[in-house]
Amino acid sequence: MNRSLHGRLPGTLAEPAPVRGPPAREAAVQRRTVRRAGEATPGADFASVPLSRRLEIGDPADAVVGLQGGDAMPAEKKAAPKAADCAEKLTWVPVSPVPTDIRADTALEFAAGVDAVLGAGGHTHVSVTIKPTVEGGRMKQVGLTLESSIIRPRWAGGRPSESEKQLIKRVEAFIKAHEERHRDLSRSVMQQAVCDALGKPVAEAEKILKHATCELEPAAQEQLDAAEGQLQWVKDASGAVVDFKAVGATHDYHVAGCDPFAAPPQDESGDAGKDGED
Numbered sequence: 001m002n003r004s005l006h007g008r009l010p011g012t013l014a015e016p017a018p019v020r021g022p023p024a025r026e027a028a029v030q031r032r033t034v035r036r037a038g039e040a041t042p043g044a045d046f047a048s049v050p051l052s053r054r055l056e057i058g059d060p061a062d063a064v065v066g067l068q069g070g071d072a073m074p075a076e077k078k079a080a081p082k083a084a085d086c087a088e089k090l091t092w093v094p095v096s097p098v099p100t101d102i103r104a105d106t107a108l109e110f111a112a113g114v115d116a117v118l119g120a121g122g123h124t125h126v127s128v129t130i131k132p133t134v135e136g137g138r139m140k141q142v143g144l145t146l147e148s149s150i151i152r153p154r155w156a157g158g159r160p161s162e163s164e165k166q167l168i169k170r171v172e173a174f175i176k177a178h179e180e181r182h183r184d185l186s187r188s189v190m191q192q193a194v195c196d197a198l199g200k201p202v203a204e205a206e207k208i209l210k211h212a213t214c215e216l217e218p219a220a221q222e223q224l225d226a227a228e229g230q231l232q233w234v235k236d237a238s239g240a241v242v243d244f245k246a247v248g249a250t251h252d253y254h255v256a257g258c259d260p261f262a263a264p265p266q267d268e269s270g271d272a273g274k275d276g277e278d
Helices: 107-118 162-197 202-228
Strands: 003-006 024-027 030-033 045-057 091-095 100-102 122-130 133-135 138-141 144-151 153-155 230-235 241-247
Touching: 100 107, 107 153, 107 162, 107 241, 122 162, 138 202, 144 162, 153 162, 162 202, 162 230, 162 241, 202 241
Parallel strands: 003 045, 045 230, 091 144, 100 153
Antiparallel strands: 003 024, 030 045, 045 122, 122 144, 133 138, 230 241
16 A cells, blocks of 8 residues: 655745645555465455655744644644554554754744745655465455655754744654654554454455555544644734644545555556466
8 A cells, every 4th residue: 555645835835835625646556466375365466555644834824813832732642543452463664764954043934944845844655565365265364564654854953043943843843743643543544454354254354454545544644634734823913923733634635546456457468467376
């Protein structure tokens, strides 16, 4: 499973990107034959679908008046729901790219620099590979590998006032925590799917994994962004930006035609990919 979404920080460019509406996305689904284990029945396949989530930063022109450090505090961190325990754990492969360094003297300069380099406050990319072992018509092993990568900014210094420095560091910390929540949701949803699919008849197991990949996982990510998908600036009575708060944003992370177990494409000879001994 893999999904890719690309967006901009609304309002940090001359022509602000829209705050609402589905971000552009790219999706790919691949299918490959894998070697059967032992007496595994035909049809054990490798499925892969690409994914990505992003955080928006609001237009400073839309800043709201609020109390610095009071009602402007971002939403509290909520742990991802814990998946049921079972005999098989997914294989988690976290990839940790070096954060993108941004120099800035103010929080608004930091946001503008992030937009210019990353195109959004942060990105979470997830890749899920399913390589099951099938025996006796049942999914003996799901073989799900989850690879995650978070692309985020890091303040690299500048000449801010003490209040601006603290605001920049809070923005940086919130972006990091938000993207980690996206990552943890993917891990929780897909682990639950592994437990639910394990030992089930192949058709039922594939239905469970498809539902988790194409419906449950994106819905969970959309729910998170509905609560804290945008960083909104807060200004004082003079109009100066002094803080921020997390507000909801509407995103559509569902991929049209999503099916990790779709039939393989036809090759040049007109024959579809065939299961067989490697």
